Amino acid sequence: MxxxxxxxxxxxxxxxxxxxxxxxxxxxxxxxxxxxxxxxxxxxxxxxxxxxxxxxxxxxxxxxxxxxxxxxxxxxxxxxxxxxxxxxxxxxxxxxxxxxxxxxxxxxxxxxxxxxxxxxxxxxxxxxxxxxxxxxxxxxxxxxxxxxxxxxxxxxxxxxxxxxxxxxxxxxxxxxxxxxxxxxxxxxxxxxxxxxxxxxxxxVDFERFSPRLREVPSDPPLILAVGRLREKKGFDTLIEAARILRDDGFAFRCEIVGYGEEHARLDGLIAAAGLRGQVVLAGKLPRDEVIARYAGATVFVQPSRIGQDGDRDGIPNVLLEAMAMQLAVISTIVSGIPELVRDEETGLLVDPDHPTALARAIRRLAGDPALRTRLGEAARAAVAEGFDNDxxxxxxxxxxxxxxxxxxxxxxxxxxxxxxxxxxxxx
Incomplete structure (x- = not known):
């Protein structure tokens, strides 16, 4: 204690x-x-x-x-x-x-x-x-x-x-x-x-979110997203990117952890795209179970956008958590996110609402272990430098x-x- x-x-x-x-x-x-x-x-x-x-x-x-x-x-x-x-x-x-x-x-x-x-x-x-x-x-x-x-x-x-x-x-x-x-x-x-x-x-708590907890990436690769199910999180863009990857013959699993008012709409998009079982809405999970998802993931995706009402993320804490665990991340050029995720340095950035670019970035990271390692190590270093809680x-x-x-x-x-x-x- x-x-x-x-x-x-x-x-x-x-x-x-x-x-x-x-x-x-x-x-x-x-x-x-x-x-x-x-x-x-x-x-x-x-x-x-x-x-x-x-x-x-x-x-x-x-x-x-x-x-x-x-x-x-x-x-x-x-x-x-x-x-x-x-x-x-x-x-x-x-x-x-x-x-x-x-x-x-x-x-x-x-x-x-x-x-x-x-x-x-x-x-x-x-x-x-x-x-x-x-x-x-x-x-x-x-x-x-x-x-x-x-x-x-x-x-x-x-x-x-x-x-x-x-x-x-x-x-x-x-x-x-x-x-x-x-x-x-x-x-x-x-x-x-x-x-x-x-x-x-x-x-972020560096002891709790540590790379020593990481596992060997699963096969097929796990694409992970975490956050409230709200318009500004852009999870519909991730679902469309998943459809593009599936149609291109790319094998993967995708989990979206969280809860919120968009659950029914996102579930309908998954069903309409024929992605049941491949893209899963995991619901509300306690922190230990979220950490277990980070530990087993291959790529973390935060597809944030500016909502129609003007709402937007700052720097989502889940990005800090994933990066502290040396998980390679993909996010968008929205609000404060580029203050943390520097394109090609500490992660990959794509434009919001661009499922084709997101799918391309996911496929690139999932297929390049050396790139994931380089970005993951730089990500943890960036969080340690600027985002130490104490x-x-x-x-x-x-x-x-x-x-x-x-x-x-x-x-x-x-x-x-x-x-x-x-x-x-x-x-």
Whole structure:
């Protein structure tokens, strides 16, 4: 077990749902901060909805509290919390209420923010960090108006599906915002140039995702993809690429691990292409079983795209996991992915929504063990260099410790690969 040496005041961490199977990046952040000695108290807007969860959740030491929804049964809790806040600073309280009523759903958020502010005060917590710039940051912003500072971790959907004015307001109100790609940082800076923004890549547990777990690649080769079954993941492109490979006489197996709203549509595409048994939707799996899939795979594919609603990935954590295991990867020139996957260096990149190019890349990697070895070794080295969890989280811990001060300016984009600068709109 890791040595735990907590020091300083605890930090409040507000998330949507805890624990959540698909949000391994939040779990890794919590574990990493605790390894660095940071005391945490986790607050969640809702309890878990998954029937299973990662076994690493049991290693989290932080207490967990769930924000109640306003109802008759909880009326006393809300009344007590809000009465205390009003009595302590009536003008500040009324200013926060006025700000909440100016936006949709603001009253409910205000009631929950008051409950949370009082709990933070009682626990001696002086700063709230929120994951996602959507509803958690809405509540975090109101907590700050009620007297406690807050900060934000912004990721993907929460950035690209947010109203620009709401986005800019929350960015300016937060003490600082961290985001997981340089692409995201430039996007946020366009909305709020005066906000304090930092790029902080997600990290990966190198012990858990290790090449020593790799097996001899299966015959026929296993093509693996992992992720939520959503439009932005581009799994329909992978299914079409699989059809092209099958029609060309190329033998393979393909597994897509994950769950989501696209399951029925993807299953129909597999059936229509005559790929039943060759392309499998493996469903929701715990982390150990996902690692076993990485261990036996020949090629990992992340065919991300920008969805019709504008949603897109940042840098998917599954790419970090696969690359940490020295698995050769293929992905697309979308969002922050080229910051990690450099074409012909740490993996192969193709255009999104291009099944012919994807099929060609899969066939090339599957048939060239030397190329897979070279790209896999470079992939693990790239993850070790830029995506070490503890090293990256030291930035977040420093920002949290110094949240009352003005943080140093965020890193620039000069070191970005050319493909990443092009995608991010950086020249």
């Amino acid at each position: 890791d040595e735990f040496r907590p020091d300083g005041r605890p930090i409040g961490l507000l998330v949507k749902i805890y624990p959540k199977l698909s949000e391994t990046f939040i779990l890794e952040e919590i574990l990493g901060l605790e390894r660095l000695g940071q005391r945490l108290h986790i607050f969640a807007l809702a309890p878990p909805t998954d029937a299973i969860h990662h076994d690493a959740v049991a290693r989290v030491r932080a207490p967990v509290s769930y924000l109640p929804m306003p109802a008759l049964a909880t009326a006393g809790q809300f009344l007590c919390a809000h009465a205390r806040l009003f009595a302590a600073a009536p003008l500040r309280y009324l200013g926060a209420l006025r700000a909440a009523l100016a936006r949709d759903g603001g009253l409910i958020d205000f009631l929950r923010a008051g409950w949370l502010t009082r709990r933070l005060q009682q626990a001696g917590i002086g700063h709230l960090h929120t994951h996602f710039i959507s509803r958690p940051a809405d509540i975090g912003e109101l907590v700050s108006k009620l007297g406690l500072p807050f900060s934000i971790s912004a990721h993907a959907k929460d950035i690209y599906l947010s109203d620009p004015a709401d986005l800019a307001r929350k960015l300016r109100q937060a003490r600082f915002t961290v985001t997981c790609t340089e692409y995201n940082r430039h996007t946020l800076a366009r909305h709020a140039p005066d906000a304090v923004l930092h790029r902080m890549y997600h990290g 090293r990256n989280l030291r930035l977040l811990r420093q920002l949290l410790e110094n949240s009352d001060e003005c943080p140093v300016s965020a890193p620039g984009s000069a070191s970005l690969p050319a493909a990443a600068r092009r995608v991010a709109g950086v020249r």
